Every structure is written in structure tokens, then in C-alpha cells.
Amino acid sequence: DTAVSQTPKYLVTQMGNDKSIKCEQNLGHDTMYWYKQDSKKFLKIMFSYNNKELIINETVPNRFSPKSPDKAHLNLHINSLELGDSAVYFCASSGGPRNEQFFGPGTRLTVL
Amino acid sequence: DAKTTQPPSMDCAEGRAANLPCNHSTISGNEYVYWYRQIHSQGPQYIIHGLKNNETNEMASLIITEDRKSSTLILPHATLRDTAVYYCIVRRSTGTASKLTFGTGTRLQVTL
Numbered sequence: 001d002t003a004v005s006q007t008p009k010y011l012v013t014q015m016g017n018d019k020s021i022k023c024e025q026n027l028g029h030d031t032m033y034w035y036k037q038d039s040k041k042f043l044k045i046m047f048s049y050n051n052k053e054l055i056i057n058e059t060v061p062n063r064f065s066p067k068s069p070d071k072a073h074l075n076l077h078i079n080s081l082e083l084g085d086s087a088v089y090f091c092a093s094s095g096g097p098r099n100e101q102f103f104g105p106g107t108r109l110t111v112l
Numbered sequence: 113d114a115k116t117t118q119p120p121s122m123d124c125a126e127g128r129a130a131n132l133p134c135n136h137s138t139i140s141g142n143e144y145v146y147w148y149r150q151i152h153s154q155g156p157q158y159i160i161h162g163l164k165n166n167e168t169n170e171m172a173s174l175i176i177t178e179d180r181k182s183s184t185l186i187l188p189h190a191t192l193r194d195t196a197v198y199y200c201i202v203r204r205s206t207g208t209a210s211k212l213t214f215g216t217g218t219r220l221q222v223t224l
Contacts, residue, residue: 004155033211037153043150043199088153090155100161101158101212102158103155104155105154105155106153
């Protein structure tokens with residue numbers, strides 16, 4: 001069983017479109033995250049939700065809107081896509097005594 | 113969260129121990145040292161963490177100096193599958209979420 005899964009794995013789209021990336025975790029964790037890894041491989045946190053409540057928002061343009069329908073899911077919707085949004089987006093969840101973060105396989109977004 | 117400094121790259125022969133250093137001279141008393149690795153654009157994977165005592169698990173050992181200003185991750189018998197970027201991260205829990213601030217990491221190349 002995959003602990004943290006993301007769909008789609010690859011996403012190619014035109015500038016100006018709106019797209020969503022889905023994330024699901026089956027670890028029973030309360031906290032989920034979205035990270036962005038750009039072409040230079042820097043990995044930066046974007047958002048964090050705890051029990052469906054937004055608790056971290058790292059100066060991300062408001063074209064990015066996370067949505068957590070329940071604590072096992074954290075989706076990322078992006079409006080009016082720009083070239084600079086091209087990156088790999090990783091979802092993660094955390095919990096348990098070590099509070100380690102488990103990452104999904106990533107979604108490679110390419111904006112043309 | 114405290115900043116960390118790591119060498120950009122290291123090589124290690126397969127079967128030998130890989131010792132990856134990390135400086136975190138501004139670490140605070142309540143901050144932990146975490147190590148993650150990222151294998152070829154997969155999602156980052158937790159390795160180990162510690163506060164002030166040395167730690168060992170099935171993957172690696174973590175040696176933290178007495179003043180806590182530096183640490184070393186040890187992979188006792190490196191294999192080709194250990195080739196990855198290794199990130200040393202210092203963090204404290206911020207309530208229910210704990211964001212990870214990734215640096216540039218050390219690219220470890222394990223060779224035959």
C-alpha cells in the first residue's frame with residue numbers, strides 16, 4: 001500500500017489554465033503539506049494543514065489554493081498557471097512519535 | 113529554524129562507510145537535527161533524527177557533537193542504492209506542524 005499518493009504524476013498544460021493536483025495519505029496522520037521543488041532542485045514548503053485547518057502558508061501567490069476535504073486528503077488547485085509554476089510538487093504527511101514527514105512521489109508540472 | 117551547511121558533494125566506494133558532515137552552529141537548545149535523503153527526484157525519505165544523544169537505526173547512525181554545533185550522518189556500508197542527495201535539517205516543532213527547511217544538501221555518489 002502506498003502511504004502518500006499523488007495524482008497525476010505528470011501534468012503538462014498551457015499558460016493561463018487552471019489545474020489541480022490531488023494527494024491522499026493512508027497513514028492516519030493529522031498533518032499534511034505541499035512542497036515545491038524548482039528546476040534548481042530547491043525544495044520549499046508551501047502549505048501545511050492540520051485536521052483540515054491551514055496552519056502554514058509560506059508567502060505563496062493566491063493563485064495557489066489548497067483544499068483539505070478531510071484529514072486524509074490535501075489537494076492543490078492552481079489558477080492562471082504561469083511558466084514559473086513549472087516544478088515538481090510534493091505532498092507529505094506527518095505524525096507519530098518521531099513526527100517524521102512521509103513524502104509522496106511528486107507531480108511534475110510543466111507549463112508551456 | 114537554524115541554518116545548516118553541508119559540502120555540496122562527496123564520493124564513497126561501495127561497501128565503505130559514508131560520513132556526511134553538517135554544521136549547524138546557530139542551533140537552539142530545543143531544535144532537533146533531522147536527516148532526509150532524496151534519490152533521483154523521488155520524494156525525500158526520512159533517515160534519522162536526534163536532539164543531543166547519538167542515534168542509530170537500521171539505516172544509519174547520527175553523531176552529534178557535545179556542543180551540538182555539528183553532526184555527522186554515517187552510512188556504515190554504502191551501496192549503490194545510497195546514491196542520493198542528503199539533507200541535514202534543523203527544526204523545532206511549531207505546534208502541530210513542523211515545517212522542514214531544506215538546504216542544498218550533499219550529493220553522495222557511491223561507486224564500485
